[in-house]
Amino acid sequence: MSTATTSxxxxxxxxxxxxxxxxxxxxxxxxxxxxxVLIVLISVSDPRQILKVFFRGxxxxxxxxxxxxHALLNTIYYTAGAFVLGLTAGTVLALMRLSQVAxxxxxxxxxxxxxxxxxxxxxxxxxxxxxxxxxxxxxxxxTYGVVWLALxxxxxxxxxxxxxxxxxxxxxxxxxxxxxxxxxxxxxNRKIVLPQAFRIITPPLTNELILLVKDSSLVxxxxxxxxxxxxxxxxxxLAQTNANLTPLVIAGLCYLVITLxxxxxxRRMESxxxxxx
Amino acid sequence: xxESQSWDSSPVPSVVVEVNNLKKSFDEVEVLKDIxxxxxxGEVVCVIGPSGSGKSTLLRCVNMLEQPTDGKVLIExxxxxxPDCDIDRVRSRVGMVFQQFNLFSHxxxxxxxxxxxxxxxxxxxxxxxxxxxxxxxxxxxxxxxKAYPAQLSGGQQQRVAIARALSMDPxxxxxxxxxxxxxxxxxxxVLAVMRRLANEGMTMMVVTHEMAFAREVADRxxxxxxxxxxxxxxxxxxxxxxxxxxxxxxxxxxLDPTHVEPEQ
Ligand SMILES: Nc1ncnc2c1ncn2[C@@H]1O[C@H](COP(=O)(O)OP(=O)(O)OP(=O)(O)O)[C@@H](O)[C@H]1O
Ligand SMILES: [Mg+2]
Numbered sequence: 089m090s091t092a093t094t095s096x097x098x099x100x101x102x103x104x105x106x107x108x109x110x111x112x113x114x115x116x117x118x119x120x121x122x123x124x125v126l127i128v129l130i131s132v133s134d135p136r137q138i139l140k141v142f143f144r145g146x147x148x149x150x151x152x153x154x155x156x157x158h159a160l161l162n163t164i165y166y167t168a169g170a171f172v173l174g175l176t177a178g179t180v181l182a183l184m185r186l187s188q189v190a191x192x193x194x195x196x197x198x199x200x201x202x203x204x205x206x207x208x209x210x211x212x213x214x215x216x217x218x219x220x221x222x223x224x225x226x227x228x229x230x231t232y233g234v235v236w237l238a239l240x241x242x243x244x245x246x247x248x249x250x251x252x253x254x255x256x257x258x259x260x261x262x263x264x265x266x267x268x269x270x271x272x273x274x275x276x277n278r279k280i281v282l283p284q285a286f287r288i289i290t291p292p293l294t295n296e297l298i299l300l301v302k303d304s305s306l307v308x309x310x311x312x313x314x315x316x317x318x319x320x321x322x323x324x325x326l327a328q329t330n331a332n333l334t335p336l337v338i339a340g341l342c343y344l345v346i347t348l349x350x351x352x353x354x355r356r357m358e359s360x361x362x363x364x365x
Numbered sequence: 366x367x368e369s370q371s372w373d374s375s376p377v378p379s380v381v382v383e384v385n386n387l388k389k390s391f392d393e394v395e396v397l398k399d400i401x402x403x404x405x406x407g408e409v410v411c412v413i414g415p416s417g418s419g420k421s422t423l424l425r426c427v428n429m430l431e432q433p434t435d436g437k438v439l440i441e442x443x444x445x446x447x448p449d450c451d452i453d454r455v456r457s458r459v460g461m462v463f464q465q466f467n468l469f470s471h472x473x474x475x476x477x478x479x480x481x482x483x484x485x486x487x488x489x490x491x492x493x494x495x496x497x498x499x500x501x502x503x504x505x506x507x508x509x510x511k512a513y514p515a516q517l518s519g520g521q522q523q524r525v526a527i528a529r530a531l532s533m534d535p536x537x538x539x540x541x542x543x544x545x546x547x548x549x550x551x552x553x554x555v556l557a558v559m560r561r562l563a564n565e566g567m568t569m570m571v572v573t574h575e576m577a578f579a580r581e582v583a584d585r586x587x588x589x590x591x592x593x594x595x596x597x598x599x600x601x602x603x604x605x606x607x608x609x610x611x612x613x614x615x616x617x618x619x620l621d622p623t624h625v626e627p628e629q
Contacts, residue, residue, distance in 0.1 A: 259467075261463060261465055261467035262467060262469065262470075264430055264463070264467065265461075265463065265467035265468070265469070265526075266469075266481075267430065267453075267456065268428055268430060268456055268459070268460075268461040269456065269457065269460075269481035269485060269529070269530070269533060270453045270454065270455075270456040270457030270458075270481060270485040270486075270533070271453070271481060271484060271485055272453050275484050275485075279480060279484060280469055280471075280480075283471050284469075284470065284471050287471060
């Protein structure tokens with residue numbers, strides 16, 4: 089690629105290449121580079137060794153049968169609960185952020201800045217240790233409750249900003265039409281603005297759901313009983329006892345089983361929105 | 366402004382809108398300087414004037430989409446500028462049609478026409494539906510109940526917007542340049558609906574640049590410029606024989622270059 093560009097600048101008058109030809113040449117150079125890298129990688133690697141470390145047959149069977157389904161379900165439970173909580177609290181926060189009442193705006197602003205700035209793992213740790221600080225305190229639904237609260241509180245901060253942007257993207261004329269028909273502000277919000285806002289932000293919200301699926305892998309930090317293992321903790325335990333990466337690979341694939349369809353959905357919604365425009 | 370007495374023909378008109386010394390400023394800019402007018406039941410008033418003269422602002426002050434800076438607006442005797450006034454209840458009797466249609470894009474045509482009936486007037490689903498189907502038929506859109514606004518032409522969308530307002534059984538209809546956003550060939554359908562509405566006795570306040578429509582349908586034309594009502598009276602007076610220089614200049618600009626005046 090670099091030879092093509094230097095030659096064309098230094099010897100331009102003598103041997104001028106058409107832009108199309110130059111682009112074609114650059115493309116060939118990139119293919120050639122890729123092939124060389126592949127050849128090098130294959131020649132230095134030992135496929136049998138790789139297969140043994142990453143995909144050992146007996147361990148695949150073990151991982152699949154010793155509770156993978158349960159761990160997968162746990163990951164889904166943790167994520168779904170946090171998402172529902174984040175969405176609900178995020179909507180309330182977004183409405184507060186747009187409120188006529190200034191203290192509501194400040195409170196929501198402080199909350200959002202605070203929890204967007206904190207790593208999820210810190211919040212999780214905090215909630216995990218909360219019963220130590222308040223001996224009488226009992227978070228309902230045990231581990232699930234702790235995870236939902238901690239991840240939901242962080243997710244709410246992100247989602248609030250997304251939802252606020254969505255609400256602001258609804259044309260002003262929609263509210264005016266609703267109000268001109270005699271709808272009070274509350275009904276206009278609930279029946280006209282929010283449904284349209286959520287339609288606008290479905291793709292970014294789905295992206296946030298994907299992030300939440302991955303964030304749920306942090307739950308190991310609060311110390312789980314075997315029944316509460318999520319995919320990561322489950323895969324990691326098996327990988328450690330067997331000194332082999334296969335269980336972790338399987339766990340990773342399970343994440344993809346959840347997230348790839350979601351990404352695909354987002355992509356489709358986005359392209360459809362583009363066509364509608 | 367003082368001509369308003371001379372053309373007052375009907376003996377005891379019941380007043381639908383009364384605007385008294387209305388003023389409206391945005392920040393430091395005074396858009397409406399001193400507007401007074403009354404609209405009687407069944408009257409069709411067309412508001413004309415150059416861009417930026419405050420026509421939309423006047424219309425929006427009537428149903429309080431804009432908060433007047435000073436003065437009063439009474440709708441059927443009720444002072445809507447009074448903070449104690451239940452503005453939502455008054456608005457449910459005042460239909461408004463916007464230049465940009467403003468249909469609820471997430472709702473079907475039918476739901477656009479029923480949602481306010483259900484939530485504001487508390488009509489039953491069946492009653493609201495029957496009413497909506499009736500008004501949609503009146504604007505010539507029977508059979509399109511299940512469509513979404515985006516699937517309709519601009520002219521059809523504007524007629525849905527009219528049906529949506531009519532579904533509330535309003536006593537007054539406000540139109541803000543209802544045909545300005547339409548392709549020329551779609552303007553006629555909307556004007557026909559408005560003409561029929563006027564003939565049925567609806568009280569209407571119409572901001573428009575359609576001089577032929579104003580001349581044919583209006584009982585009174587109100588020419589605004591610079592935040593004042595410069596001239597008002599029956600269309601044959603204001604449009605055909607304007608008294609004021611500014612009205613003449615405006616009408617020349619609107620009528621001559623673009624339109625061939627229709628023969629009356
Ligand atoms: N929300 C607002 N904030 C600030 N200025 C405004 C606002 N709405 C209207 N104005 C100003 O008030 C003036 C009158 O506006 P208005 O929309 O009433 O004019 P109009 O007669 O309807 O004009 P057009 O024929 O272009 O619709 C304009 O100068 C406009 O810039
Ligand atoms: Mg206007």
